Amino acid sequence: MSLILENVSKSVDGQDWIRDINMTLEPGSFNVLLGRTLAGKTTLMRLMAGLEKPTSGRVIMNGVDVTGVPVRKRNLSMVYQQFINYPALTVYENIASPLRLAKLPATVIDERVRDTAAMLHIEHLLKRHPLELSGGQQQRTAMARALVKDADLILFDEPLVNLDYKLREEFREELRELFKTKNCIAVYATTEPNEALALGGHTAVMHEGRLLQYGRTPEVYHQPKDILTAEMFSEPPINVVPGLVTESEVTFDETVHFKLNADLKSLTPGRYKFGVRASHIGLVPHADDDLELPVNVDLAEISGSETFLHVRNDHFRLVLHLSGVHEYGVDEKIKIYFPTHKIYAFDMGGAVVHVPSRMGGA
């Protein structure tokens, strides 16, 4: 089972919601659609599902052109951000509903419902009604309903957004396990780069209705095609500093210099935009060639057990992603260490020209 999108576009009232997307989803693949709100993730899913018809382009499922075939005639399922279940039916009947509509024999239905419920750890809740369940349990029920019917295509539209942090981690892990053995195509929309990384598989980075890059998740993360993709696929967004490469050294905004290292040697002299991930800048040097930079603190944003440290000097602003809680006062002077061997270089148009080769962790 494969799903191919060919030059798919969708415009509504003269506005382009999806612009010329080409994508081939392999059988058994787990695909993450990553993009901010309004990037077109949901619209793309609706196009894949057949809930909407593309303005132009073709959708090909298992070699058959299904463009314009209504959703009722396709075999797919979808899980939503809201917990969508039949309110008056028990969990058992909710899970059984797609099978009943397919008119399967009662014994088969019973077996599949119980298997699926067990897979999602809700077998003890079968007799309850959705509103008597917690949010996580309601979403498990919705997922069971989606999984029970052996669909060719399963769409997840930000299914974990309304759940708490711990539950989300648990769900991600389970989902990954569940889909290892399945042969259907899974598509999972999220706004969070970290969720895409945790889910693995393939990632499609989307922005304003366009597909920026599609490929295996680690590849897209480590080798973004351009600045925009790199910005979309890191949280907080990758730091971008304009700079100049000369014969022997790299200069950031006239003040900060360092020798061209082996890594960046391939760059021809000229102007570039350099990108460094927030998590790669440290408060202590990690390598000999780390560049020391004196900066002022703008804001230390503490989020759980992590700190986003916003700093600046006279020329640019940077964000550091530090683990642990770090408290700093406004305008405090500190030194940070810039990893010169973990720098991305983009040309002035934004296309990537250099990807650091010695990639440490994420």
Add this chain to the structure above:
Amino acid sequence: MNKVENNKAWFLVLPMLLLVAFSAIIPLMTVVNYSVQDILGRSAFFVGSEWFVQTLNDSRLQSALMRQFAFSFTILAIQVPLGIAIALLMPKKGWQASAVLILITLPLLVPWNVVGSMWQIFTRGDIGLMGYGIRQLGYPYNITRNASDAWITIIIMDVWHWTPLIALLCYSGLRAIPEAYYQAAQIDRASKWAVFRYIQLPKLTNVLVIGVLLRFMHSFMIYAEPFVLTGGGPGSSTTFLSQTLATMAIGQQDLGPSAAFSIIYFLIILAVSYVFYVTIMNMQKDKADNISGGA
């Protein structure tokens, strides 16, 4: 831990208590007062339950009560399904939605006695559009002579006047259902009936409970419209409870029995409303349990 005694709390509920006292308890107590005494001028005798026994055995009141139940249940049986149907057919957005909403709300804005007058003229055989029209078709329609004509007319009038309320409530309830439910149903390949039965109807339960209760209480107290339209006639065939009561209290000055009957009237509405509420709530639960009988 010692429980903290704080009598200041009473001051905070005092305004509410006063409000309730003046709006409900004191007026109600005057009625109770009349219902257990025989008051004539300045002298009053305590009569106990005599008025209650008398009114309960009054055949005029008994038949008015029966008519009242027949009327209320008939209009509910028509207005609830009709209101749901209208709400389902109403446009969902755009100027059409606003236009339909305004049109459908119009009958609700007409004062009750005006509704009666409108229909009184509308159904006249000589100048009324409806009355004249039906007569032209060959049926000798006459609400002042024929009891069933009068009945049917009052029911149509009430349906015209109040179905919009149910429709509006249901419409708002339907709009509150997230689009994703309908999409999910489409993906499940559920039929229109299944969407109605398993998504829309369950989601409408709460507004329907309010609608049914409001309509029941309203219709059970109906007064102005039939009073203006038929005056309770022909004979007493469309004399409902409140009109009977008004005749007794104001026309005949039988304050004791009227007060006793007012209380019985009030208790009936309370009891029936309660039964409605409990039944609908249980029905919802039972249905769900029955469907999942296989589990």
